[in-house]
Amino acid sequence: MFELVKAWYIKKFSDPHSVTLLLLLVATVALLYFFGSYVMPVLVAIVIAYLLEWPVNKLARITGSRLISVILVMAAFASIALGLVFGIVPVLWQQLSNLLQESPTMIEEGKDFLLHLPEYYPALISTTQVQAIVTSVENKILELGEILVSASLTSLKDVVAWMIYLVLVPLLAFFMLKDKKELTSGISQVIPKDRKLISQVWHEMDQQIMNYIRGKVFEIIIVGLVSYATFSFLDLRYAALLGALVGLSVLIPFIGAALVTLPVAAVALFQFGLAPEFWTIVIAYGVIQALDGNVLVPLLFSEAVDLNPVYIIVAVLFFGGLWGFWGVFFAIPLASLVKALINAWSSNNQGLIAKQD
Structure with missing residues (x-):
């Protein structure tokens, strides 16, 4: 068995370029797995930077300055984000509140509908089966309610962190876009030559x-x-x-x-x-x-x-x-x-x- 593993390793990783790629992959996965919560703002900023890279490049060809393009694109992005937060989120929150208030009535009507199914389709479903389904659904709803309550209580502790992220993430995205060449060249100096x-x-x-x-x-x-x-x-x-x-x-x-x-x-x-x-x-x-x-x-x-x-x-x-x-x-x-x-x-x-x- 050891000889098979050794032969496979020599075949796949006999080249230093392959070993370098493997080590970088293992280090990246370990970093994300063990420290993912700490680097999450950086990952979110990278997503935003990738999203805005295309308009920044297009605008830079027109203005001739990447800095001006980054400032204009980030200002437009911030305006759209604020518009969504203050324009759409309140509407969604209101509709969600109304839906949660009506959910007990909806559940009761759904329960009543299920309980009457054996009357219309006695050959397909029995009262015992319907009762078992209703009990299972009620238990799942209770579990979901407990999860939502506990999540809402624990999320209160993260309000300050979210407020910090709202400031840090746009700043990180801005500097990632502005200093893209410097950052990529710095990373390339850290990675081995192979x-x-x-x-x-x-x-x-x-x-x-x-x-x-x-x-x-x-x-x-x-x-x-x-x-x-x-x-x-x-x-x-x-x-x-x-x-x-x-x-x-x-x-x-x-x-x-x-x-x-x-x-x-x-x-x-x-x-x-x-x-x-x-x-x-x-x-x-x-x-x-x-x-x-x-x-x-x-x-x-x-x-x-x-x-x-x-x-x-x-x-x-x-x-x-x-x-x-x-x-x-x-x-x-x-x-x-x-x-x-x-x-x-x-x-x-x-x-x-x-x-x-």
């Missing part, structure tokens, strides 16, 4: 991560606005809240759309019952999801995400379990990074074999 594979992976991932972040933000905005407009046109209550949920659901490929279906269907069922309006909303929601998956995603991401859906779901589950929200957000780029690493090692091994021949 970094051919690191450069190969970096060049492959750099543009891909930028395109992914920008495309994902555009996807959230487009899907959220279209959902809000559709729900408002169909006179569905809590249209803004549900539209925002549908927009944010695209962060989790495949799984997010399935999860958000429940609140959309529940609100529609509570408001309209099994009337034609309910089925119209369900069909419209299905059309939005179909257009997102088959038209919008290929248009925004093009060839940036060339991964099998199985790999994407596994990446969401794995990286989401490791790093929570940011693991889910970066699941696809991280899966693409794994693919790039495998390609780099494979191409390097083929080069070594060719030299030996």
